[in-house]
Amino acid sequence: DAGITQSPRHKVTETGTPVTLRCHQTENHRxxxxxxxxxxxxxxxxxxxxxxxxxxxxxxxxxxxxxxxKTEDFLLTLESATSSQTSVYFCAIKxxxxxxxxxxxxxxxxxxxxxx
Amino acid sequence: xxxxxxxxxxLILQEGANSxxxxxxxxxxxxLQWFHQNPWGQxxxxxxxxxxxxxxxRLSATTVATERYSLxxxxxxxxxxxGVYFCAVDRDDKIIFGKGTRLHILP
Numbered sequence: 001d002a003g004i005t006q007s008p009r010h011k012v013t014e015t016g017t018p019v020t021l022r023c024h025q026t027e028n029h030r031x032x033x034x035x036x037x038x039x040x041x042x043x044x045x046x047x048x049x050x051x052x053x054x055x056x057x058x059x060x061x062x063x064x065x066x067x068x069x070k071t072e073d074f075l076l077t078l079e080s081a082t083s084s085q086t087s088v089y090f091c092a093i094k095x096x097x098x099x100x101x102x103x104x105x106x107x108x109x110x111x112x113x114x115x116x
Numbered sequence: 117x118x119x120x121x122x123x124x125x126x127l128i129l130q131e132g133a134n135s136x137x138x139x140x141x142x143x144x145x146x147x148l149q150w151f152h153q154n155p156w157g158q159x160x161x162x163x164x165x166x167x168x169x170x171x172x173x174r175l176s177a178t179t180v181a182t183e184r185y186s187l188x189x190x191x192x193x194x195x196x197x198x199g200v201y202f203c204a205v206d207r208d209d210k211i212i213f214g215k216g217t218r219l220h221i222l223p
Contacts, residue, residue, distance in 0.1 A: 035213070042214055043204075044213070045212060048209070056210070101164070104149065107158075107159040110157055
């Protein structure tokens, strides 16, 4: 198993509070991704990172920020959580490059966030 | 941005039946992957298939990059095949998913 750990796995919070989800990898992979999964929408890309301090927006980035200060950690922050951000959040990693298997995407177990 | 469409959205089959899931994408991509999400929410990579055909047991996949589509074949379905199947396209390291096909295999 790829070493990906998401924390917390479950969180209930109130509207307007800040929330940070953490994705930690032990694989030294270059690329890290945050997705949200909602019924009827599949997985939608929020932000991704292609290296330390290198990040870019995805499809649904409004209301979210990210940081990657070291290779192994990719943080997703909701500055002021809203009920529309209730979702299951998945982190994923890939190594990148030309070697066989380098671009296979591997997922964490997910973090279920409920905003009341 | 690139659009990814999967069909059918839902599929109900009897155990032992065969099925074909389709993924269309709107622009050229660097690679394509198929995933299975089991009833517990776990996402498992099935195939990494930028082009050509691959087989793994009862599953096989074909990607025709020039025509911008990929097909996932499941033969002799089992109840453990139930879940949601996603395709995902990678264009310049931005990986976009389709909405998935939900498959129910009845015993």
